[in-house]
Amino acid sequence: MITWAKRLREEGVLDLLLILWIILFVGGIAVFLLDYSSDDRLITNLFDAFYWAWVTMTTVGFGDLTPVTPSARIAASIMMFFSMALISFFTATISSIFVAKKIREGKGLEKIKYSDHYIICGWNDLADELLESLLKQDQKDNTPIVLVNELSEEEIDAWRATLNASHLGFVRGDFTQDIVLEKANVSKAKAVLILPNLIKAGKAEADEKTALATYSIKALAPKTKVYAYILHYENKAKLRRARADGIIIADEFGPYLGASQLHNPGIPAFLSEVLNTDHSRLEAREVPDRMIGKTYSELFTQSFEEHNMTLLGVYQEEGSAGIGDFLSADSGDYLDQFIAAKLKAAGRGVNEEQKIKVRINPEKDYVLKSGEQMILLK
Secondary structure: OHHHHHHHHHOOHHHHHHHHHHHHHHHHHHHHHHHOOOOOOOOOOHHHHHHHHHHHHOOOOOOOOOOOOHHHHHHHHHHHHHHHHHHHHHHHHHHHHHHHHHHHHHOOOOOOOOOOOEEEEOOOOOHHHHHHHHHHHOOOOOOOEEEEEOOOHHHHHHHHHHHOOOOEEEEEOOOOOHHHHHHOOHHHOOEEEEOOOOOOOOHHHHHHHHHHHHHHHHHHOOOOEEEEEEOOHHHHHHHHHOOOOEEEEOOOOHHHHHHHHHHOOHHHHHHHHHOOOOOOOEEEEEOOHHHOOOEHHHHHHHHHHHHOOEEEEEEEEEEEOOHHHHOOOOOOOHHHHHHHHHHHHOOOOOOOEEEEEEEEOOOOOOEOOOOOEEEEEO
8 A cells, every 4th residue: 555655656646636636626616706796606605616616527517506607617617627637647647557567567577466375486397387287286276376587578478378377476586586585475475386497597506596595585484385396416405404394306206216117117107197297196185173083094994985085194294393492581591592693694593394294104093183184096
């Protein structure tokens, strides 16, 4: 609201509104006074005068009240001329503001208004397939998605048309910069996925940029989940230090799948079918309330009998101990205060971090807990 008021003031709209109100009052009073001496006058009080001026200025013109004396009609004509010109200018100015805003949004220069949205930072040859897969998996929720990269406006519009994704936002710029991340409304995002940005950087620099972006996002929005996609395994430690909530490594399973292709060819074929982007066979659902406190074997049976799905395991986001758990709450402990201050200055938090604990095919008597999610094979 403050931004809009500032924009209207910069464009002179507020001054224009003030002038229009002045014309309304001056014109209404002038017609009232000039018609006052006429016995045939229709405008008999100031309320009628202001009502006539308002109806006339807005070009409605009901005709129920009109000036009758020549001098009053001349004053009315002058008021009409200026009011029509100013209203036309006012309408054109407001329209231009909205048009300019839409143009800036298309170019990725406006701040995103979404909340609980996904943000995808960076772009490479696999990003289009990833985006298409995300849209298919999210068809029920239809979560807004914001792309943050340096693609052109034409390329983004082409993707919107190809994927039929009207809820696809765009912010153009370097996603390691705070001002760009703030435009993407990162503090209110549900999660952020950082891809190796290979538009203007090589593979050697891509992971460094991913780590820097993770630091920046965690400094701006500590509670926002950040998932980082890196190209080289040796950079995994950097992303851990940057407090990434999840790390995806390119070709992490390549060696295993390559060996399995020779020794157990059914395993790669099975995984390929399960993870097919066109019709993924995996689904995550929250454990039903009625199953909390019951065993894994009971949930397995219930999932198969009621939904014809095979339960593969469960997972839960758990809070791991942060360094804040080891700092003293005593205000007199200056060493702890010093450590906390240094961490804050470096953009590092002292509170606990959320980690995902996965249990694949646990023991049959494993007791289900509140907050756990099922991993199902359809």
